Amino acid sequence: MPKVSEGVYFIEGQDEMIPDSHTYVLGDPSSRDLSLVDPGLTRKGSYKLDAIKKMGIEMESIKRVIMTHTHLDHIGCLTEIQKRIPSLELWVHLEEARPLEQGDERTVYGMAMFQQMCQAQYGLKPGAYAFPVDRKLRDGEKLGLGGIVWEVLHIPGHSMGSIALYEPSQKILIPGDVVYADHAIGRFDLHGADGKVLRKSLLRLAELDVKVLLPGHNQVVKKVPPGYIQKTAQQWEPYLT
Ligand SMILES: [Zn+2]
Numbered sequence: 423m424p425k426v427s428e429g430v431y432f433i434e435g436q437d438e439m440i441p442d443s444h445t446y447v448l449g450d451p452s453s454r455d456l457s458l459v460d461p462g463l464t465r466k467g468s469y470k471l472d473a474i475k476k477m478g479i480e481m482e483s484i485k486r487v488i489m490t491h492t493h494l495d496h497i498g499c500l501t502e503i504q505k506r507i508p509s510l511e512l513w514v515h516l517e518e519a520r521p522l523e524q525g526d527e528r529t530v531y532g533m534a535m536f537q538q539m540c541q542a543q544y545g546l547k548p549g550a551y552a553f554p555v556d557r558k559l560r561d562g563e564k565l566g567l568g569g570i571v572w573e574v575l576h577i578p579g580h581s582m583g584s585i586a587l588y589e590p591s592q593k594i595l596i597p598g599d600v601v602y603a604d605h606a607i608g609r610f611d612l613h614g615a616d617g618k619v620l621r622k623s624l625l626r627l628a629e630l631d632v633k634v635l636l637p638g639h640n641q642v643v644k645k646v647p648p649g650y651i652q653k654t655a656q657q658w659e660p661y662l663t
């Protein structure tokens with residue numbers, strides 16, 4: 423499990439026909455208070471937990487899962503993870519906690535066609551993605567996670583309840599699927615998505631001082647050039663209407 427910086431670890435997603443999100447492990451292992459950010463796609467949980475175990479970390483040290491958002495490629499393997507760590511808490515932004523608790527799976531699958539495809543591919547029954555949420559996150563909250571304080575930013579547009587986690591002292595940003603390396607941004611054609619809203623969220627992220635970008639997919643960027651997110655937002659502006 424590669425270390426990004428103090429108390430921040432990275433487990434690369436294993437994309438197949440459907441992408442699998444990266445998982446970030448937050449917290450100093452000695453704190454025994456670790457958080458998993460985005461466990462990943464259906465059937466893509468066990469190898470990630472095995473990677474953590476190989477570091478000599480006990481599963482009981484993992485206290486919670488924090489979702490940047492609840493698309494299938496991020497939340498798909500949650501049941502698998504919960505089976506191995508029954509005491510695990512689930513933290514989700516308020517806007518996506520509500521449908522998740524009610525079993526409204528439109529956000530999870532994003533579109534009806536994808537829902538049918540995934541249900542057939544993985545043998546998932548309707549209602550497979552209904553979960554009680556232990557903590558409903560709000561914009562501006564500060565979370566003390568295993569010795570490090572992270573700020574929650576609500577950045578809708580890719581999905582209704584997308585959040586970023588930001589750590590100002592090391593200038594680390596975990597933006598989920600809102601912005602990636604190579605000036606790419608998240609899709610804005612899925613259920614609950616909105617290009618105009620995504621633009622606003624990008625501009626909000628552009629105000630942060632970001633040195634390390636840890637997105638949900640593709641490359642991790644350890645030296646983010648100044649103005650990177652601003653430039654990304656500008657390039658996409660004509661499409662974000
Ligand atoms: Zn997504």
Ligand SMILES: [Zn+2]
Nearest residue numbers: 443495599638
């Ligand atoms: Zn994703």
